[in-house]
Amino acid sequence: MAQITFKFEQGEDIVIFANEGENLLEVAKKANVAIDAPCSGNVSCGKCKVKLVGGEIDSPITRHISEEEYAQGYRLACNSKVTGDVAVLIPDISAAYRSRMKIADLNSPEEIKIFNDIKEQVNEAGLPFTNSFSVVQATMDEPTMDDTMPDNERLRWKLTEVLGCDNIKITYFALTKLPEVMRNANFDVKVVVKKEEEKYYVMDVFPATEDVKAYGLAVDIGTTTVSMVLVDMANGEILAKGSSGNGQIRYGADVINRIIQQNQPGGIETLKKAVIEETINPIVANMAKSAKIKPTQIYSMLVASNTTMNHLFMGIPADYLRMEPFIPTFFETEAPTGKDLGVNINPHAEIGIAPNIGSYVGGDITAGTLSSMIWNFPELSLFIDLGTNGEIVFGNADFLVSCACSAGPAFEGGDISCGMRATDGAIESITIDKETMEPTYSVIGDEGQKPVGLCGSGIIDIIYELFTCGIITPKGKFCREGKRIKHDEYGIGSYVIAFKEDAESVKDIELTEVDIDNFIRAKGAIFSAINVMLEMMDMDVSLLEKVFVAGGIGSGINMQKAVCIGMLPDIPLEMYKYIGNSSLSGAYCMIMSDEANAKVSELSKSMTYIELSNHPGYMDEFQAACFLPHTNASLFPSLEMK
Amino acid sequence: MAQITFKFEQGEDIVIFANEGENLLEVAKKANVAIDAPCSGNVSCGKCKVKLVGGEIDSPITRHISEEEYAQGYRLACNSKVTGDVAVLIPDISAAYRSRMKIADLNSPEEIKIFNDIKEQVNEAGLPFTNSFSVVQATMDEPTMDDTMPDNERLRWKLTEVLGCDNIKITYFALTKLPEVMRNANFDVKVVVKKEEEKYYVMDVFPATEDVKAYGLAVDIGTTTVSMVLVDMANGEILAKGSSGNGQIRYGADVINRIIQQNQPGGIETLKKAVIEETINPIVANMAKSAKIKPTQIYSMLVASNTTMNHLFMGIPADYLRMEPFIPTFFETEAPTGKDLGVNINPHAEIGIAPNIGSYVGGDITAGTLSSMIWNFPELSLFIDLGTNGEIVFGNADFLVSCACSAGPAFEGGDISCGMRATDGAIESITIDKETMEPTYSVIGDEGQKPVGLCGSGIIDIIYELFTCGIITPKGKFCREGKRIKHDEYGIGSYVIAFKEDAESVKDIELTEVDIDNFIRAKGAIFSAINVMLEMMDMDVSLLEKVFVAGGIGSGINMQKAVCIGMLPDIPLEMYKYIGNSSLSGAYCMIMSDEANAKVSELSKSMTYIELSNHPGYMDEFQAACFLPHTNASLFPSLEMK
Secondary structure, three states: OEEEEEEEOOOOOEEEEEOOOOEHHHHHHHOOOOOOOOOOOOOOOOOOEEEEEEEEEEOOOOOOOOHHHHHHOEEEHHHOEEEEEEEEEEOHHHHHHHOOOEEOOOOOHHHHHHHHHHHHHHHHOOOOOOOOEEEEEEEOOOOEOOEOOOHHHHHHHHHHHHHOOOOEEEOHHHHHHHHHHHHHOOOEEEEEEEEEOOEEEEEEEEEOOOOOOOEEEEEEEOOOEEEEEEEEOOOOOEEEEEEEEOHHHHHOOOHHHHHHHHOOOOHHHHHHHHHHHHHHHHHHHHHHHHHOOOHHHEEEEEEEEOHHHHHHHHOOOOHHHOOOOOOOOOOOOOOOEHHHHOOOOOOOOEEEEOOOOOOOOOHHHHHHHHHHOHHHOOOOEEEEEEOOOEEEEEEOOOOEEEEEEOOOHHHHOOOOOOEOOOOOOEEEEEEEOOOOOOEEEEEOOOOOOOOOEEOHHHHHHHHHHHHHOOOEOOOOOEOOOOOOEEEOOOOOEEEEEEOHHHOOOOOOEEEEHHHHHHHHHHHHHHHHHHHHHHHHOOOOHHHOOEEEEEEOOOOOOOHHHHHHOOOOOOOOHHHEEEEEOHHHHHHHHHHHOHHHHHHHHHHHHHOEEOOHHHOOOHHHHHHHHOOOOOOOHHHOHHHHHO | OEEEEEEEOOOOOEEEEEOOOOEHHHHHHHOOOOOOOOOOOOOOOOOOEEEEEEEEEEOOOOOOOOHHHHHHOEEEHHHOEEEEEEEEEEOHHHHHHHOOOEEOOOOOHHHHHHHHHHHHHHHHOOOOOOOOEEEEEEEOOOOEOOEOOOHHHHHHHHHHHHHOOOOEEEOHHHHHHHHHHHHHOOOEEEEEEEEEOOEEEEEEEEEOOOOOOOEEEEEEEOOOEEEEEEEEOOOOOEEEEEEEEOHHHHHOOOHHHHHHHHOOOOHHHHHHHHHHHHHHHHHHHHHHHHHOOOHHHEEEEEEEEOHHHHHHHHOOOOHHHOOOOOOOOOOOOOOOEHHHHOOOOOOOOEEEEOOOOOOOOOHHHHHHHHHHOHHHOOOOEEEEEEOOOEEEEEEOOOOEEEEEEOOOHHHHOOOOOOEOOOOOOEEEEEEEOOOOOOEEEEEOOOOOOOOOEEOHHHHHHHHHHHHHOOOEOOOOOEOOOOOOEEEOOOOOEEEEEEOHHHOOOOOOEEEEHHHHHHHHHHHHHHHHHHHHHHHHOOOOHHHOOEEEEEEOOOOOOOHHHHHHOOOOOOOOHHHEEEEEOHHHHHHHHHHHOHHHHHHHHHHHHHOEEOOHHHOOOHHHHHHHHOOOOOOOHHHOHHHHHO
């Protein structure tokens, strides 16, 4: 047995024993050490770099590791075999991509604007923010030797009077609190009740002297990132906002690899635990702390996520989603409770799941469609969610059709060597001087934040700049030389945006031809999907009047540049609107408004799914779109004009 | 810090570190070592004897330890202070009293007779064994590319047809099993459904080829012992029967001491864990194994227990049960689920609690009243439950009144130095030769089983024999001398039933004057309670036509002897019937029959509770009954005749 020591920039070492010959990435998984491995250990993405700091390991040099890096001790974990005792450092770039948990500063109006906006729009569309939760006071007589009614009957008796309903159930959680709270409060209490089918459920009980509110939690479980808001169920006020990387990331960057991992022995529990115990529960705990409440005061939760994510979250085998005939276990389902799933909120809180419409279009899109508002417009509109996959919904108040395309995770920084999410340290916009080829960029974060990597909007910018400055060809190959242009031993070119001296990184922040190729295929998938979808409806982009772009690409997205590289159709820029995380804002509406919830259910039932691969010309369309901007440049008159 | 080693006759040592000066009984509790301490460590019962086998401990000699025993190393754990490293042996007498888990041999007709009998009686009384559970088959079409309905809708669609009801809910547990089971079974499945208010809940799913049954669990949680039966919900067949000591015993033998312990920091969880994780779950696991089912196939559970036990079981503060005005948190309550309480059965199984009628008359008595059948007779009848406390119900088909008395645990062997439950090794009956004073006894267990201690029926026998042989006075003091009569250094007399050479015990099995005194007070409490209760109703024992005796006293109870020592009223012996564990047989009826369940609810609401202490003459009656047979011997003409 060999002793493997994982070291971190911050925090304590993790030590585990492994057999000789074992794969280092597998050992790390066993030790619960999160190493990014978007390709699931196929030696293809080069993300799982670790640094040898003691002992030796059997690991060849590959194109992902330069000779200089190799000399410094960098190795790909997935390409390393244990040969004896060894110590490795998990570099910070990995932690940055994994993204540390973030509890938002709600004093920043930007953080909550999206929720205030959507509340207004949804209410105006006739879906009021009313739900089944309320807080009522019950002032009871104290028991005496002549009045020995038990605590639960005493409360029920009073609530029957207060609520005008005699069908009152007391949850087990509330029952366990009753005797102490009633006596501490001199039998004057406030209770949180939920109304359901002419019944009231007592969810919790507090002394009447306390300021009691019912709280809800809207959650977007993305393949890459989990985001959530804690809300006051009475008025929709945002009390906390948090996010972190999805802890399942170490089991693969995309849904297919996750499903494969779930199929391993114990995989169902492992994947469920990664998203619930290691991701959601810690965020909830921190948000509750920041809002000064107990997690048990969260009485309702609403999850919007893609079909694979909600199956994995629920601990349901997802293997049949990826195998013909691609059948999910559910579109809509009875809500499990906090206790059922092990989510640390009130044990009786129901966890609603935004409805899926198929294996490839899930609750993230149905919830997102609600908050795009396209169902409320007479105009033909497009809603594009640039998540780890790309999904597109087209229609108006009369009809809705949807499709999905395998865009991959490039828009969120996945499949890009220096890619990262749109968080602190991400380069979100960039310009390049055509003459000197020197870049000017802005970085997300406080004044003086050094760059760590590139987020989606930064990648769009740099590809636009490299292309329009004539530094790369329409095929994405470098065609100029200079200080910032490098070629590795395999001949692969790259552009250095920030040398490592100027960055918070162990190596230069650069964009390689492999990255550009990955991105071009991603943008080609989106562009061709839009066109094929419209074609299948006998329409074209000239009929579009509004386009809503959502997803983790970052609010810094420059629509003009996105159009000019052939990612989005060349229609007037004012038709485009970036709406942020529509999945989360949709979940927010669904938890606050019973009518919005019903509307999503209605939309999901009426939305038609179009399978793009059934279109005979789809592959040709996709190939044609894998150029800058497109093999048919006439589709992009705006660029021509430039 | 000192190292404390607990050694056992069987099994591995348990080692824990403790500070000097710490109480050994407290250290044992921390280490989760079960030592019987019925008096909760007040140095009054003498039950917590341990044997020093290494090191030293600061522990004085007391009347519970003879000089010989002290020399052999016996110490009272509750009276011992840690002074340094020490090793103690937990003697077997303790383990015997604690009672090992027992899974009954169902081939023995005695074990199931009580359930067959009560089923017949209850059915004849118009309460059929019908309930909300059933098993139905659903044969579905397999999904195709043209029929992509998700699994849950496919099942629901078919069940709507099979059940003729379109309100079908699928539990979270069943949902997680759906995709695998449906495909393994080629979409031909059997489901366990529960009907509730025009809704069906799918509790579980199996391939149609399996023999699928819905199982239920009836449980009696006694203060001393937990007993249960696993039943086929379709017909009431008993599939397994198990019991073990209540793991809470180490926190005190009676309900008051348990409540005091629950009030300690962490006490709610500790007491709940002791009865659920350490007692119920292991029995369930063993019963399921013996019946060859999974615990998740238990879809319903019904608990009958006294008010304190059901509060402790539910994790509800019970402190207000013992403090004026003695208010329980509930009489009847919404059923928590297996998941709510951590009982290892189906997570969605509802755990019904037989209704309490007050702090001192609980669900064990309401369920027991059902199975006594006194509510179904025109004749005036008495139902007496000799549990750790004594409860009495009097009435007939027209009315029911109940009372409780502090009889203490003597009938189950508690408060008696060599007392034990009616299990292997217990002396259950005895006669003494008037001349030689030599005993002849029978022991529960296999041929050749040596005596370990005395159970309730044995104690009744020996007191009767000692009294009628003129060995003890009506006050319970020894008045003859002989080989078997001993007096300790404090002058306390005792009668040796079995010398240690003939017993499976480290010391002689004897009955002391302290034991006799404890028992006389217990029987006096029962007798005076019966009389005062009848007096308060302006009645007397001559009106009684049937008396049902229940409880852990043992089926060996000799009613004639019980009458002659003044424990039960002197009425014709044929009126008496021992009905065993009525709490368990009542729970069995409640789980099998929705109408029996409703009947218990109805009985509990109509039953009047009489507080004996409100009767001015109660204390006098009690004092008068604390003699053999009674200060007024004319109440016992049968004995006079002898």
